[in-house]
Amino acid sequence: MQKITLVAGIHGSERAPVDALKKLGIPFVLGNPKALTQGVRFIEQDLNRVFGEVGNSWEHTRAKEILSEIPGGHLVVDLHTASKITEPFAIIVDLKIKMIILAKIIGIKKVIYIPKRFDFITGSLIHSIDGIVVECGGHEDVKVFNVIEEIVKNCQNQKFHEIEIYEVVGRNCNSDITTDFTEVVPGLYTVLTGAKSHRGGFLARLLRSV
Ligand SMILES: [Zn+2]
Numbered sequence: 001m002q003k004i005t006l007v008a009g010i011h012g013s014e015r016a017p018v019d020a021l022k023k024l025g026i027p028f029v030l031g032n033p034k035a036l037t038q039g040v041r042f043i044e045q046d047l048n049r050v051f052g053e054v055g056n057s058w059e060h061t062r063a064k065e066i067l068s069e070i071p072g073g074h075l076v077v078d079l080h081t082a083s084k085i086t087e088p089f090a091i092i093v094d095l096k097i098k099m100i101i102l103a104k105i106i107g108i109k110k111v112i113y114i115p116k117r118f119d120f121i122t123g124s125l126i127h128s129i130d131g132i133v134v135e136c137g138g139h140e141d142v143k144v145f146n147v148i149e150e151i152v153k154n155c156q157n158q159k160f161h162e163i164e165i166y167e168v169v170g171r172n173c174n175s176d177i178t179t180d181f182t183e184v185v186p187g188l189y190t191v192l193t194g195a196k197s198h199r200g201g202f203l204a205r206l207l208r209s210v
Pocket of ligand 1 (some may be wrong): 014081
């Protein structure tokens, strides 16, 4: 059995995964309790950009604590919600076999692989520890609870599900398309269109279904 630690509330404005795990009675690492209490994304700096970085902000300190709270040998499933309604998708930052196995266990069909050469998400939790991010849906989307319930069940059963891996190849500079996983030219799909700081999001090629 692969040992897995669930993480939620890395962004304090993303309450739904925290509430869902509490309701389900599942233990997890609470990312940014201070920001969660205040209902804000972060206090001083985006926690998901400071893992492995040097600094003295509240989030820098919390990042170090979180890494020490995750037992050795565990893979991380880091649960987020998005500012717009989206179907659930997962993110990985390398293609190590154990990451693909983890993705197949948690069973979110669409998996975006962001190679580390893309610097727009450096310093995330999964840059410091092996794991996967799941964007479970919109912040207020009631379906987020069901997505998390399914992930929890899949982490317990550890059966393999079929997934599609999309590799980010570049920015989508000119698109008016605001929906993820739209095929804009043969083999290339829009992804991360909801990323506020990257208007248009990115383009990804479907690597494979496994
Ligand atoms: Zn988030």
